[in-house]
Amino acid sequence: MSGVAVALETSARAASVAVRSGERSIEIALEPDRAHAGDLLPAIDRAVRELGRSPREIGLVLVGTGPGSYTGLRVGIATALGIARGTAAQLRGVPSGETLAFGELVPGEESAVVLDARAGELYFALFRRTASEVEILRAPCVLRPEELVPALPGGGPIFGDRAALEVAAVSPAVLERFRPGVVPRAAALLALGAARVERLGPESPESIRPLYLRPFAVRARRR
Numbered sequence: 577m578s579g580v581a582v583a584l585e586t587s588a589r590a591a592s593v594a595v596r597s598g599e600r601s602i603e604i605a606l607e608p609d610r611a612h613a614g615d616l617l618p619a620i621d622r623a624v625r626e627l628g629r630s631p632r633e634i635g636l637v638l639v640g641t642g643p644g645s646y647t648g649l650r651v652g653i654a655t656a657l658g659i660a661r662g663t664a665a666q667l668r669g670v671p672s673g674e675t676l677a678f679g680e681l682v683p684g685e686e687s688a689v690v691l692d693a694r695a696g697e698l699y700f701a702l703f704r705r706t707a708s709e710v711e712i713l714r715a716p717c718v719l720r721p722e723e724l725v726p727a728l729p730g731g732g733p734i735f736g737d738r739a740a741l742e743v744a745a746v747s748p749a750v751l752e753r754f755r756p757g758v759v760p761r762a763a764a765l766l767a768l769g770a771a772r773v774e775r776l777g778p779e780s781p782e783s784i785r786p787l788y789l790r791p792f793a794v795r796a797r798r799r
Contacts, residue, residue, distance in 0.1 A: 579635025580627070582620055582659065583766035586652030587644025587672035587759075591616075594762035595623035596770070602626055603763040616655045634663040636778075638769030640760055641669040642787040643691065643699050643716055649786040657781050666778035670769045671787055672760040673701045674710040676735055679764025680755070681705035686713065688728055690736040690744075693718050698740050699789060700727055708771060718789050721745070 583594040593616060594603040602623040606615050624631050639656035642649045653669070660667040673689045681687055683705050691699040698721060702714035719727060724744040728734070734741065734754045741751060 579665070580624055580629050580631075580633045581636040581638070581766060581770055582624075582634055582656075582665075583638040583640075583762040583769060584616060584620075584652045584656050585640040585672065585675060585760045585762040585765045586616070586648040587640045587642045588648070589645065590759045591648060591652070592762040593619050593623065594766040595620060595627060596766055597624075597627040597629050600627055601763065601766065603761065613651045616651070617659075620659070631659075632663060634659060634665045636666045636668075636770065636773060637663075638765055638773075639667075639669050639784065640672040640675055640762075640765055641785065642672050643693075643789055644672055646786070646788070649788075653784055653786060657784065660781065666773060667781060667784060668769050668773050668779050669784040670765055670772070671716065673703060673716055674712070675760040675765045675768055676758070677703035677705055677710045678768045679761050680733070680735065680758055683707045686729055686732040688732065688734045688736075689716075690724065690734060690740045692737045692740045692743075693789070696721070698724055698744065699736075700724060702727075702729060710768065716787060716789060725750075 581596045585592050589608040591606045604619045637656045637660045639653055677687050686704045689701045693699045698719050700719045701716040704711040721744040735758050738754050
């Protein structure tokens with residue numbers, strides 16, 4: 577692909593964007609304590625121009641679809657759709673757990689992702705890294721804390737929220753497998769997503785939706 581490829585991964589508070597032009601690429605980590613709605617486009621514009629290209633040359637937009645932060649996913653996907661619409665770029669969404677596994681594992685390695693789903697529940701998924709892809713061993717789902725231990729594999733790293741593991745009362749040996757501070761990165765999304773577009777083609781804008789796993793519950797304010 578001769579154009580510019582852009583990736584937005586906003587499922588975690590530590591969001592990031594990545595831009596590639598030819599053999600050169602740039603990844604920018606966004607400030608975790610800031611609202612990303614106003615940061616994404618300036619960061620992408622800066623990275624595109626640092627590569628000597630123009631935003632009009634964007635030909636591929638990749639975006640993480642979660643699960644993760646409700647607000648972060650909505651902002652990231654809305655921004656990706658806007659860029660694709662404005663530049664007529666190809667578009668593809670990639671579940672964030674798959675991006676995490678692709679970026680952090682070596683081929684043949686397996687990992688679990690455990691996140692706080694709130695309301696006393698957990699998000700869980702299980703992946704295996706292959707040479708150029710990610711195999712889904714268990715698709716993202718919602719579990720009760722007592723269901724987590726039987727679902728975990730016997731080995732391999734665990735990513736996500738340590739607090740979620742502690743709520744599930746896992747053993748100290750399981751806690752030792754947890755890797756803190758690891759989140760899906762835009763650079764890994766760029767590599768995995770671009771390869772999927774080459775193999776599977778782009779997706780329609782209508783198919784790019786956040787992976788929430790369950791309906792979003794709006795809490796009424798107390799008067």
